[in-house]
Amino acid sequence: xxxxxxxxSIRGAQEEDPPDPQLMRLDNMLLAEGVSDYxxxxxxxxxIYHTELEKYEQAxxxxxxxxxxxxREQSRTRPISPKEIERMVGIIHRKFSSIQMQLKQSTCExxxxxxxxxxxxxxxxxxxxxxxTEILNEYFxxxxxxxxxxxxxxxxxxxxxxxxxxQVSNWFGNKRIRYKKNIGKFQxxxxxxxxxxxxxxxxxVAAAVQNNxxxxxxxxxxxxxxxxxxxxxxxxxxxxxxxNGDSYQGSQVGANxxxxxxxxxxxxxxxxxxxxxxGGNSLYSPHNLNANGGWQDATTPSSxxxxxxxxxxxxxxxxx
DNA sequence: GACCATGATTCACT
DNA sequence: AGTGAATCATGGTC
Numbered sequence: 001x002x003x004x005x006x007x008x009s010i011r012g013a014q015e016e017d018p019p020d021p022q023l024m025r026l027d028n029m030l031l032a033e034g035v036s037d038y039x040x041x042x043x044x045x046x047x048i049y050h051t052e053l054e055k056y057e058q059a060x061x062x063x064x065x066x067x068x069x070x071x072r073e074q075s076r077t078r079p080i081s082p083k084e085i086e087r088m089v090g091i092i093h094r095k096f097s098s099i100q101m102q103l104k105q106s107t108c109e110x111x112x113x114x115x116x117x118x119x120x121x122x123x124x125x126x127x128x129x130x131x132x133t134e135i136l137n138e139y140f141x142x143x144x145x146x147x148x149x150x151x152x153x154x155x156x157x158x159x160x161x162x163x164x165x166x167q168v169s170n171w172f173g174n175k176r177i178r179y180k181k182n183i184g185k186f187q188x189x190x191x192x193x194x195x196x197x198x199x200x201x202x203x204x205v206a207a208a209v210q211n212n213x214x215x216x217x218x219x220x221x222x223x224x225x226x227x228x229x230x231x232x233x234x235x236x237x238x239x240x241x242x243x244n245g246d247s248y249q250g251s252q253v254g255a256n257x258x259x260x261x262x263x264x265x266x267x268x269x270x271x272x273x274x275x276x277x278x279g280g281n282s283l284y285s286p287h288n289l290n291a292n293g294g295w296q297d298a299t300t301p302s303s304x305x306x307x308x309x310x311x312x313x314x315x316x317x318x319x320x
Numbered sequence: 321g322a323c324c325a326t327g328a329t330t331c332a333c334t
Numbered sequence: 335a336g337t338g339a340a341t342c343a344t345g346g347t348c
Binding site for chain 3 (some may be wrong): 177
């Protein structure tokens with residue numbers, strides 16, 4: 001019996017679980033990570049193990065008493081020494097403990113298989129479904145100014161794409177780096193998705209504008225962020241973002257508006273004509289990609305390309 | 321089988 | 335902890 005407690009930790013730390021929103025959120029996260037699935041299977045193995053173990057123990061006891069009874073009956077006809085009884089019981093117990101050993105062994109195997117399968121599943125690369133890639137791309141290109149989905153957005157995307165949050169993070173990590181490395185290559189893709197979402201974006205903006213007009217004719221109090229570098233294009237959005245020097249990952253409302261802006265600007269640019277490729281100004285030029293790289297501002301605050309006052313005025317200044 | 325695309329992993333950085 | 339960058343490893347296509 002020592003082996004039992006030593007082999008597998010029996011008592012899981014799971015008692016009851018009152019409906020706690022925090023717990024539910026964690027559960028969802030684990031589910032998204034595919035962890036609960038693993039845990040569920042593990043629990044299943046554990047349950048089987050314990051019921052089997054119990055069964056064996058019970059059977060062992062029953063069998064011993066049965067044998068004892070037989071021996072007792074036999075003792076009437078012939079003398080049976082206590083030593084013989086002890087020996088009998090010993091044999092029975094040894095037999096059953098060997099059975100238990102087998103049970104433990106197969107349980108361990110099952111756990112190992114489960115674990116390796118779980119790890120393999122995460123390690124093995126399988127292409128996402130076309131739909132999933134589409135969803136991810138749509139998000140990416142409509143948030144091109146700030147393709148850093150929040151935790152909630154990642155969870156949402158994960159759910160939509162039927163992949164894990166980690167996979168979403170991986171995807172965005174890869175996408176950002178690969179997009180940045182070779183923007184030209186992704187031009188077509190960017191155009192495609194921009195056009196795709198343009199209609200929805202236009203509708204949304206139109207609705208928002210209408211709503212704005214009807215509701216309050218005053219200035220929109222978009223306390224949004226955005227905070228990225230819009231190279232040229234002295235659009236009104238500059239004002240919006242300079243309202244708040246905050247970094248991205250800010251309010252979702254702002255992000256939404258920004259995504260629509262991205263899409264719309266793309267479309268506007270497209271219709272307004274552009275120099276194809278080699279002029280350097282790709283139509284879907286990385287608004288916020290500065291010369292040195294990333295979307296991430298603050299890495300190199302210098303960015304002194306040409307102090308042509310205009311709208312360029314990267315971030316910095318704005319001494320509020 | 322070569323080649324490219326792509327998801328995953330690792331490591332360094334902040 | 336989240337990210338960028340490099341790299342690995344596999345899938346898919348020819």
